Amino acid sequence: MIGATTSGELRAHNRVRLLRAVHDCGATRTRSQLTRDLRLARGTASVLVAGLAEDELLHEEPAREHARGRPTQVPGPHPRGPLALAVDVREDAWELAACELGGRTETLDLRPHDGTPEGVLRPLGEAVAAHRRRLGHRVVGLGVAFAGPVRHGGLVDIAHLGWRSVDVPRLLGPDVPALVVGNDTAFAALAEARRGRLQGVRVGVHLHVDFDLGGVLVVDGRPLGGASGTGAEFGHMPLTGGDRPCPCGAIGCWSMDVGANALLRHVGLAYGGGRGRAQAERVLAASEEAVAANARALGRGIAALVNAHDPEVVTLSGHGVELRERAGKALLAACEPRLMAIRRDHPPRIEGSALGWRGALVGGMESVFDAFLTPECVEMWRENRPDQGRDTPERQNVMNSTLKG
Numbered sequence: 141m142i143g144a145t146t147s148g149e150l151r152a153h154n155r156v157r158l159l160r161a162v163h164d165c166g167a168t169r170t171r172s173q174l175t176r177d178l179r180l181a182r183g184t185a186s187v188l189v190a191g192l193a194e195d196e197l198l199h200e201e202p203a204r205e206h207a208r209g210r211p212t213q214v215p216g217p218h219p220r221g222p223l224a225l226a227v228d229v230r231e232d233a234w235e236l237a238a239c240e241l242g243g244r245t246e247t248l249d250l251r252p253h254d255g256t257p258e259g260v261l262r263p264l265g266e267a268v269a270a271h272r273r274r275l276g277h278r279v280v281g282l283g284v285a286f287a288g289p290v291r292h293g294g295l296v297d298i299a300h301l302g303w304r305s306v307d308v309p310r311l312l313g314p315d316v317p318a319l320v321v322g323n324d325t326a327f328a329a330l331a332e333a334r335r336g337r338l339q340g341v342r343v344g345v346h347l348h349v350d351f352d353l354g355g356v357l358v359v360d361g362r363p364l365g366g367a368s369g370t371g372a373e374f375g376h377m378p379l380t381g382g383d384r385p386c387p388c389g390a391i392g393c394w395s396m397d398v399g400a401n402a403l404l405r406h407v408g409l410a411y412g413g414g415r416g417r418a419q420a421e422r423v424l425a426a427s428e429e430a431v432a433a434n435a436r437a438l439g440r441g442i443a444a445l446v447n448a449h450d451p452e453v454v455t456l457s458g459h460g461v462e463l464r465e466r467a468g469k470a471l472l473a474a475c476e477p478r479l480m481a482i483r484r485d486h487p488p489r490i491e492g493s494a495l496g497w498r499g500a501l502v503g504g505m506e507s508v509f510d511a512f513l514t515p516e517c518v519e520m521w522r523e524n525r526p527d528q529g530r531d532t533p534e535r536q537n538v539m540n541s542t543l544k545g
């Protein structure tokens with residue numbers, strides 16, 4: 141109830157708490173469970189839910205299974221409710237998804253790109269603008285993940301693609317909604333903290349492996365962003381003793397030894413520039429030696445980070461999941477002897493992500509809803525909603541179609 145002094149402010153505050161609770165639980169808790177969780181009076185909860193349903197923010201469905209007695213209701217996303225658009229820009233392709241309150245995501249578009257700032261961001265901006273026109277006021281923001289550091293909210297460097305201080309908001313164009321730009325590893329870590337294996341963990345390390353490796357410390361559910369927002373760069377620490385120059389400008393970066401580029405290099409194939417995903421996947425499936433070398437490098441770096449940060453859990457996403465599954469012994473054999481004795485007695489768990497490859501998208505979505513779920517934005521949603529009484533054909537279309545249209 142911080143700052144809520146009038147009854148109107150208190151109501152606005154409780155509306156946001158309820159929306160946040162529905163979102164965070166993935167729209168799985170019943171109204172009576174949420175009422176208890178939030179310590180609301182039953183009457184208050186009924187009034188809040190009714191108001192949020194009227195504003196097309198929530199919609200209740202009967203619970204699938206319930207104990208004997210009255211059927212209970214589960215508040216979830218409204219079919220005309222707010223949507224976050226989220227994009228994962230990888231080095232070779234981008235994926236655009238629409239996400240509902242509660243966290244369900246649906247892919248709208250998946251396209252390869254040529255790796256140039258113009259070739260990635262102009263078509264992406266056009267695709268976002270087209271979906272925004274179709275979905276109208278429902279789109280409350282756009283979260284975009286990039287495989288590189290992000291400064292000042294929108295200047296992106298992707299070393300492998302030769303991007304230097306690329307102005308993402310300018311190239312996406314003026315027709316995109318409220319924009320959150322983030323690093324893919326930081327977004328994946330945020331997703332893991334909200335919906336994956338870092339839930340409830342006080343200190344964790346998250347590592348995301350694609351063409352190379354990124355990593356970030358997660359404290360109380362928040363990836364530490366650094367002073368200028370470029371904190372998720374464990375991959376550019378010299379943790380494995382190599383001396384190969386890294387495209388980032390440093391020498392001997394950990395990420396030179398882990399990921400698709402390292403797998404390709406290990407078997408003598410061309411690598412870099414965001415090319416070779418399919419070949420790297422074949423190497424990952426077939427070459428035990430390349431996989432073991434990657435896993436050993438991963439284990440060595442993890443030991444260094446565990447010695448430094450004392451995490452409860454180390455979570456892996458992207459190819460990290462497969463490296464752990466396929467060469468877990470090699471990974472641990474490289475990690476354990478490098479742990480300090482005080483760490484070795486109780487080493488942290490090393491776990492694959494619960495979210496597979498979708499972490500960066502899910503984290504982008506969470507960032508958009510974090511910005512939206514405030515009393516001010518929820519009030520603005522109510523004011524901007526098209527007139528309740530008019531059920532125009534366009535609105536019916538949105539309701540009757542899937543998110544894809």
Ligand SMILES: [Zn+2]
Nearest residue numbers: 376386388393
């Ligand atoms: Zn580097």
